[in-house]
Amino acid sequence: MIQPADSWDFPPDAAEIVDWRALLADQGLDVALMAAFIGLALVSFHRKSVPLRYLTLAISVLYLGFAKSQLLSIVNVFSVFTWNLPVFRYSLAWYLFAGFGVVSTVLWGRFYCGRVCAYGALTQLLDRVVPERLRVDVPRSLERPASLVKYGILAATLAYFLATKDQTIYRYVEPFWMFGGQGTPVMWTALALLLVATVFVRNLYCRFLCPLGATLGVLSTMTVFRIKRWPECSTCRICEKKCEWGAIRGPRILATECIRCDDCERLYADTTKCPHWLILYRRKPSRQGTVLEAITAPLSAREQRTP
Numbered sequence: 001m002i003q004p005a006d007s008w009d010f011p012p013d014a015a016e017i018v019d020w021r022a023l024l025a026d027q028g029l030d031v032a033l034m035a036a037f038i039g040l041a042l043v044s045f046h047r048k049s050v051p052l053r054y055l056t057l058a059i060s061v062l063y064l065g066f067a068k069s070q071l072l073s074i075v076n077v078f079s080v081f082t083w084n085l086p087v088f089r090y091s092l093a094w095y096l097f098a099g100f101g102v103v104s105t106v107l108w109g110r111f112y113c114g115r116v117c118a119y120g121a122l123t124q125l126l127d128r129v130v131p132e133r134l135r136v137d138v139p140r141s142l143e144r145p146a147s148l149v150k151y152g153i154l155a156a157t158l159a160y161f162l163a164t165k166d167q168t169i170y171r172y173v174e175p176f177w178m179f180g181g182q183g184t185p186v187m188w189t190a191l192a193l194l195l196v197a198t199v200f201v202r203n204l205y206c207r208f209l210c211p212l213g214a215t216l217g218v219l220s221t222m223t224v225f226r227i228k229r230w231p232e233c234s235t236c237r238i239c240e241k242k243c244e245w246g247a248i249r250g251p252r253i254l255a256t257e258c259i260r261c262d263d264c265e266r267l268y269a270d271t272t273k274c275p276h277w278l279i280l281y282r283r284k285p286s287r288q289g290t291v292l293e294a295i296t297a298p299l300s301a302r303e304q305r306t307p
């Protein structure tokens with residue numbers, strides 16, 4: 001069918017022509033640096049490397065935090081609810097960052113919290129320099145109910161936003177504005193108190209208060225690649241004691257609380273510490289080989305996943 005000349009065949013509006021070359025020239029460096037950071041985070045994760053993990057955390061604080069002030073926020077959750085997202089072509093690095101945050105959460109759980117979030121990285125680095133004697137261990141009986149507080153904050157914040165459409169509530173429920181240095185004296189005072197409290201209770205905000213962490217925790221219930229466990233984990237408590245996030249309860253790993261820090265995964269594979277390997281080794285005392293030689297055959301059959 002021939003269309004009338006003045007109906008469908010009009011020339012494109014000049015304002016709608018997208019010059020991708022110019023857009024990439026403007027944003028190419030940001031996209032490349034973001035891709036490099038994500039690559040480093042993934043390598044550190046897959047190699048279970050402690051030095052690479054701390055390098056990732058340091059770069060997160062310096063680059064994503066202080067240089068770019070780029071963190072996922074409860075404001076982004078608001079944006080999803082109102083479908084008011086940034087324009088894709090002007091926000092390529094942000095979409096790479098946010099897309100990775102969501103996809104990595106579905107694949108591995110709260111990977112974003114464990115390696116990418118600049119505030120979480122800052123408190124994890126703080127954790128390494130604070131003397132152990134200053135630590136106050138939250139009793140296990142209190143830890144579980146306290147970890148639910150962040151879900152309450154998420155629900156209350158979302159309800160407030162949906163009722164009022166006021167996004168500025170974010171300033172009172174998350175401290176990420178600190179990287180942009182845009183706080184009032186009251187906000188800075190509250191942040192100072194929070195950081196002092198974090199000296200005594202490790203990762204206080206992330207474990208108990210962060211509504212974005214709660215959002216990612218909910219998303220983590222869909223985690224595809226979960227942490228493996230041995231049958232011995234049902235009685236062994238070594239990993240439970242090691243986990244600084246209160247994410248292990250007996251044989252189970254709570255995907256909602258786990259930030260994929262690798263500590264328990266390194267123990268899982270440690271043939272000198274994990275009882276699974278030690279028991280297997282003891283059962284074959286006459287063998288003169290290594291521990292690995294002793295357990296090679298039954299390994300695949302004994303692997304379990306958390307429910």
Ligand code: SF4
Pocket residue numbers: 112113114117118119120121205206207210211212213214
């Ligand atoms: S819990 Fe919140 S502050 Fe902590 S790492 Fe996750 S998103 Fe960042």
Ligand code: SF4
Pocket residue numbers: 229230232233236237238239240264267268273274275276
């Ligand atoms: S040390 Fe080994 S057996 Fe014990 S909880 Fe950790 S992975 Fe399980």
Ligand code: SF4
Pocket residue numbers: 227242243244245246247248253257258259260261262263264265
């Ligand atoms: S120790 Fe294990 S369960 Fe705990 S946060 Fe790290 S990876 Fe998750």
